[in-house]
Amino acid sequence: MRLAAPLEKLVDEFAKLPGIGPKTAQRLALHIMRVSQQEAAGLANAIIQAKNQVMHCETCGYLTDKDPCAICSDPERDDSLLCLVEESQDVIAIDRTGYRGKYFVLNNNFQLLNGLDLRKIDFPRIFDILDKRQVKEIIIATNPTIDGEVVARYVAETTRPRGIKVSKLAYGLPVGGDIEYIDEITLRRSLDGRNEI
Amino acid sequence: MRLAAPLEKLVDEFAKLPGIGPKTAQRLALHIMRVSQQEAAGLANAIIQAKNQVMHCETCGYLTDKDPCAICSDPERDDSLLCLVEESQDVIAIDRTGYRGKYFVLNNNFQLLNGLDLRKIDFPRIFDILDKRQVKEIIIATNPTIDGEVVARYVAETTRPRGIKVSKLAYGLPVGGDIEYIDEITLRRSLDGRNEI
Incomplete structure (x- = not known):
């Protein structure tokens, strides 16, 4: 049955x-x-x-029901900061921290196993934004995975020649974590990136 | 955002x-x-x-897209056995064991906390099936919970006077289980229901 x-x-x-x-x-x-x-x-x-x-914003790739999206058309946001993320949900997460710059959503399903195709990154659109908005800093916020890291480096190498500051989210201890249980790669990164207090 | x-x-x-x-x-x-x-x-x-x-079969309450359902109208099935279950998915589970009698699905959301309302059990319909099909045995297969147990006893008490055999699924060890980890109530039940070998 x-x-x-x-x-x-x-x-x-x-x-x-x-x-x-x-x-x-x-x-x-x-x-x-x-x-x-x-x-x-x-x-x-x-x-x-x-x-x-719902579609992708023609400018930044964010999922939106009007084009350009609420973020791209928000005059209160800082045009000189451009944060590159993998997916629309990353925008929500980063916005929750109080960040008020703008975004570019890569919207590519980066997967090394499926053949990480860096050519799918739409640099002409990114460069267009850099020029039009006179962006001063690109913050690369791809996922802290091997794929995300590869994408981050590639984007950094490709955009750096344009004389724009390129930064990447810091690796380190997650707040509330327990050093004893943190994996050694994360701990190494947090040592390498230690700050004077 | x-x-x-x-x-x-x-x-x-x-x-x-x-x-x-x-x-x-x-x-x-x-x-x-x-x-x-x-x-x-x-x-x-x-x-x-x-x-x-999809609706409930007018006869047995099973979820079906034709009335009477495929089970009620199956001439290969044993009319003299009627298995009472709580939900349609229980029919699937019991049928998988090879049981080829018929069913009655109670379709009530029995919950002691919400006030277990035994009056919601449609005895006129059950009695009608018992008469029409000349049922010889009712197998009560309500869930092994307190609610299921209460319903089982109530159904048993109400149908027994009609001179029909009323049985209930056996409690006992789940096959592949580990006696060490089986709760004491189940173990007690499997002791009480021990079979000679």
């Missing part, structure tokens, strides 16, 4: 989502059976609406 | 699903942004279709 065909189909669709295994997918599908028609339609419509209305 | 409004809405909708926290909801929503229009529509449509086409 299997579940009714439309229900199996729904389980299969849920199971395509990242981190959702077959058991969870079944639980989600059966949950949909229990909620009201209206609530189920709410989720379905949200998927369609988000897919139809 | 927040995500674009339609994207935030999608995050909120995902976060309503059971077991999906805000971080996972955001990951799922951003995944939808990455997949093709067609793939996103696939999930949205599956939700709508399942909600529109």
Whole structure:
């Protein structure tokens, strides 16, 4: 015995989502059976609406429902700072720290295993922003992974000749961490990057 | 900075699903942004279709897209056995064991904390099945929880006067388990229910 065909189909669709295994997918599908028609339609419509209305900002690549995005068109933000991140969600995280410069979202799925293709980085667009906004500093905020590191170095080498300061997020101890349990590479980096107090 | 409004809405909708926290909801929503229009529509449509086409079988309560369901209308199945379960997914699990009788799905969200309302059990429908199919044995397969146990006893007391054999799934050691780590109540039950070999 299997579940009714439309229900199996729904389980299969849920199971395509990242981190959702077959058991969870079944639980989600059966949950949909229990909620009201209206609530189920709410989720379905949200998927369609988000897919139809959200796009990448033509300037910075951030996910937005209007172009240019709220960040690019914000006159309060410092045009002279450009922070390069991998994904739109990184913008949210960095903005939460109080950073109020602008961003460029690389939007490439950098993966060494899939053949890290650095040619996919849209330098003409980055250079265009550097010129138009008279950017003084590029802050590279790619993930602290090997892929992120490779991308960071490549971007740094490519943009440095333009006479702009290029910086990168500091490696070091995570606040609230315990030195005893911090991996040796991170600890080495925090030693190398030690600051006078 | 927040995500674009339609994207935030999608995050909120995902976060309503059971077991999906805000971080996972955001990951799922951003995944939808990455997949093709067609793939996103696939999930949205599956939700709508399942909600529109799947209902509870009028006879046994199983989730089905045709009434009576494939189980109730299966002439190969043993009409004299009726297995009572809490939810449709329990049918799948029990069928996997090779059981080929019929089912009755209680479909009540039995929860002691929410006031376990035994009056919600549809005995007229159960009795109707018992009569029409000349059921010889009712196998109560409610969950091995306090709620499931209360429901099981109540159903047993209510149906026994009709002269039908009433049985319940055995408690005992889970196959592959380790006696050292099995809770004492389960172990006590498996002692009480010991079988001669």
